[in-house]
Amino acid sequence: MAKFDKKLAAILSKCHVITDQQRDEALAESEKNNASLTQVLIDKKFCDEDTLITAVAEEMSYYPVNLAKVEASAEALEVLTEEQARNYQVLPIAKMGKMLTLAIANPFDVLILDDVKLITHCEIIPVLTTETAIKKAIERAFKKNADVQGELSEATALLGQQFGTDLAPTGTQEDEEDENSGPIIKLGNRIIEDAYLQGASDIHIEPAEDRVYVRYRIDGILKDQLQLPKASHRALISRIKIMSDLNISERRLPQDGRIVYKKFNSKFDLDLRVSTAPMNHGEKVCARILDKTKSCLPLDKLGFSPYNLEMYRQLINAPYGMVLHCGPTGSGKSMTLYAALNEINTPEVNISTAEEPIEYTLPRLNQMGMQKQIGLTFANALRCFLRQDPDIILVGEIRDKETAEIAIEAALTGHLLFSTLHTNDAPTTLPRFSEMGIEPFMVSTCLLCVCAQRLLRRVCTCKQEDNPRPEEAVLMRRAKDDAPVGRLMRPAGCPRCSGTGYKGRTGIHELLRNNDELKTLINKGAHAEEVKVAARVGGMRTLFEDAMEKVKAGITTLPEALGTARPDDT
Numbered sequence: 001m002a003k004f005d006k007k008l009a010a011i012l013s014k015c016h017v018i019t020d021q022q023r024d025e026a027l028a029e030s031e032k033n034n035a036s037l038t039q040v041l042i043d044k045k046f047c048d049e050d051t052l053i054t055a056v057a058e059e060m061s062y063y064p065v066n067l068a069k070v071e072a073s074a075e076a077l078e079v080l081t082e083e084q085a086r087n088y089q090v091l092p093i094a095k096m097g098k099m100l101t102l103a104i105a106n107p108f109d110v111l112i113l114d115d116v117k118l119i120t121h122c123e124i125i126p127v128l129t130t131e132t133a134i135k136k137a138i139e140r141a142f143k144k145n146a147d148v149q150g151e152l153s154e155a156t157a158l159l160g161q162q163f164g165t166d167l168a169p170t171g172t173q174e175d176e177e178d179e180n181s182g183p184i185i186k187l188g189n190r191i192i193e194d195a196y197l198q199g200a201s202d203i204h205i206e207p208a209e210d211r212v213y214v215r216y217r218i219d220g221i222l223k224d225q226l227q228l229p230k231a232s233h234r235a236l237i238s239r240i241k242i243m244s245d246l247n248i249s250e251r252r253l254p255q256d257g258r259i260v261y262k263k264f265n266s267k268f269d270l271d272l273r274v275s276t277a278p279m280n281h282g283e284k285v286c287a288r289i290l291d292k293t294k295s296c297l298p299l300d301k302l303g304f305s306p307y308n309l310e311m312y313r314q315l316i317n318a319p320y321g322m323v324l325h326c327g328p329t330g331s332g333k334s335m336t337l338y339a340a341l342n343e344i345n346t347p348e349v350n351i352s353t354a355e356e357p358i359e360y361t362l363p364r365l366n367q368m369g370m371q372k373q374i375g376l377t378f379a380n381a382l383r384c385f386l387r388q389d390p391d392i393i394l395v396g397e398i399r400d401k402e403t404a405e406i407a408i409e410a411a412l413t414g415h416l417l418f419s420t421l422h423t424n425d426a427p428t429t430l431p432r433f434s435e436m437g438i439e440p441f442m443v444s445t446c447l448l449c450v451c452a453q454r455l456l457r458r459v460c461t462c463k464q465e466d467n468p469r470p471e472e473a474v475l476m477r478r479a480k481d482d483a484p485v486g487r488l489m490r491p492a493g494c495p496r497c498s499g500t501g502y503k504g505r506t507g508i509h510e511l512l513r514n515n516d517e518l519k520t521l522i523n524k525g526a527h528a529e530e531v532k533v534a535a536r537v538g539g540m541r542t543l544f545e546d547a548m549e550k551v552k553a554g555i556t557t558l559p560e561a562l563g564t565a566r567p568d569d570t
Contacts, residue, residue, distance in 0.1 A: 062128040067137035074235040079120040082142040105131040207282035303507030321448035322411040353394035354381035382406040395419040411446035426450040426512035427532040444522035452510040457502035462494035508546040
């Protein structure tokens with residue numbers, strides 16, 4: 001230490017931070033009282049801490065750092081124990097890949113850097129501070145980190161307890177969870193597994209001012225799952241980014257990535273579509289769970305009424321034409337399209353699909369995932385398919401005029417084409433093509449049907465029967481069907497449905513079948529209301545009518561139906 005003090009004193013004197021007299025006086029007192037030279041200089045007010053660090057850092061070509069204003073990351077603190085940090089008088093403050101930013105107080109002892117490099121297996125980027133600042137920062141950082149890690153471990157254990165042995169490791173994967181894995185790694189894995197086992201479609205990790213909220217979307221409704229300490233936010237987001245192969249240093253711009261999650265056993269074969277967004281309290285993550293191993297449900301399990309199911313099956317077995325599905329994100333369009341393709345998929349037909357992303361993998365389907373960054377778009381995929389001798393084509397979404405024109409051309413030239421549009425109901429889909437600049441006669445010629453759909457939550461088996469209130473009976477009579485207004489089901493709540501009263505979802509559908517009258521209206525550019533009136537005369541049942549049918553059958557509740565299909569849809 002005496003050798004270090006003399007070198008430090010020489011630098012400060014050389015840089016005119018202290019005088020020669022102050023240097024000699026401070027060295028003498030430091031040696032006499034066995035005290036730190038930096039502390040003696042500061043106590044005697046020969047110089048302040050910032051000036052001292054800046055002068056030495058400039059002379060030694062290091063960056064100075066004020067540890068009182070720096071928060072060490074949880075990931076960095078994991079590479080050294082508190083005892084090691086105290087022994088070497090160093091503090092890891094940031095880690096990116098194999099690069100470790102290390103605060104040091106003794107820039108003259110190169111053996112310290114060599115030892116830390118061997119222990120951490122990282123390349124060291126040293127920054128300079130004082131011995132006193134290091135001691136205070138070590139105590140503060142490791143105590144806070146221990147508290148945070150404890151909370152994270154508790155949260156991880158809580159998720160594991162909910163499903164017992166379902167989350168016990170039985171296999172291997174990169175970053176496999178073991179006794180040496182950090183709490184952040186364990187927590188990231190647990191969140192994905194817990195969300196999957198609860199049947200969630202999306203995971204939201206949302207930072208607030210003082211907490212981090214983890215929410216799952218289950219049966220279309222967001223549900224709070226965990227509250228984590230704010231100090232865990234950056235480490236958890238970085239963990240998700242690493243799993244998604246995203247840039248962990250970029251926090252100012254949105255990023256999109258993908259996690260291929262293979263964990264423990266074959267049923268955990270998941271794809272997660274990950275999106276990050278910079279918010280006012282930090283980055284938010286949303287991960288859509290795509291379980292490609294999930295079996296495709298048959299059409300008769302998707303909620304089609306017998307009337308709509310019979311009509312839809314006739315239409316999808318047509319030799320050519322265009323079948324469109326519309327509805328908002330998360331309305332079950334993809335599941336219905338896959339079920340339709342699965343039903344008509346035989347060795348005699350060639351089916352090609354263009355998807356973004358590929359959500360389910362079905363046998364004998366030629367599935368192509370879109371990659372806009374290299375120019376592989378829906379339009380380009382369609383052009384390719386038309387040279388691949390197709391019988392049936394699925395285009396994930398018609399977004400622009402170019403894709404619409406090629407899709408219509410395919411439907412007009414002897415191919416059966418399936419696709420989706422983002423519109424609210426079936427009649428408004430037809431004017432949407434005019435907005436894209438497509439000639440109405442081309443649409444009317446190739447269109448087979450438009451199927452609008454939504455998803456309703458099923459009432460759980462804990463449901464209770466009740467008589468409808470007068471205003472409820474009035475609403476239900478507005479649905480022009482033959483089913484009488486009987487007793488209604490009310491949600492009760494039980495452990496099976498986590499107290500919500502609902503478990504699982506079913507579809508409601510509005511199936512517009514093209515006919516001669518509709519073709520005339522489309523060709524003259526009729527408004528959606530005119531198309532709707534003609535479609536209902538032709539046998540179309542609205543979303544509201546289909547929803548009321550499921551209410552009367554006891555499949556769902558009236559509030560759930562009214563929250564999805566408006567009464568004025570009739």
